[in-house]
Amino acid sequence: MKTTIAITLAALVLGGCMSAEKQEAEARDFTRSESLLDTAQRNASVACADQMQxxxxxxxxxxxxxxxxxxxxxxxxxAAIETDVPSRSGKAVYSATRVAKGSGATITLYAQCRGMYGQDRAMGSDYDDCVKQIGPAQNGFVPFLNQHLSSQ
Structure with a gap:
């Protein structure tokens, strides 16, 4: 009986440690993903030189x-391109703005995803799926423009 209680207590203690370790790992992953998304957002902007371009x-x-x-x-x-709000969670939508700068403009792509964040901007239920959609799309935006504009 004492052995069973000791084993049960040890399992509970180890389970608590693993849970804390898992929470710490998830927090690190969330922080890293947020940093990657911030970088992707900064990189999703391009300046064009003149009206035609x-x-x-x-x-x-x-x-x-x-x-x-x-x-x-x-x-x-x-000035803007906007998409409709998604009806389901985990679906990414994009928008863009065009802000005049001299004879040219700055074009910026934005992204959001329903279910990505919970209360107080905490990780939502679809966060990981949303990051997988948004990051590559934003990081691919400027190369897409450059490729198509240079072939003109």
């Missing part, structure tokens, strides 16, 4: 948003 880049941006978003475009004008 900006118009072509903006057209390509609309194509990119449509191809990557889980919902359809609901607004596309000279």
């Amino acid at each position: 900006c118009d072509k880049a903006w057209s390509l941006t609309k194509d990119y948003v449509a191809a990557h978003s889980s919902t359809s475009i609901v607004r596309a004008d000279a």
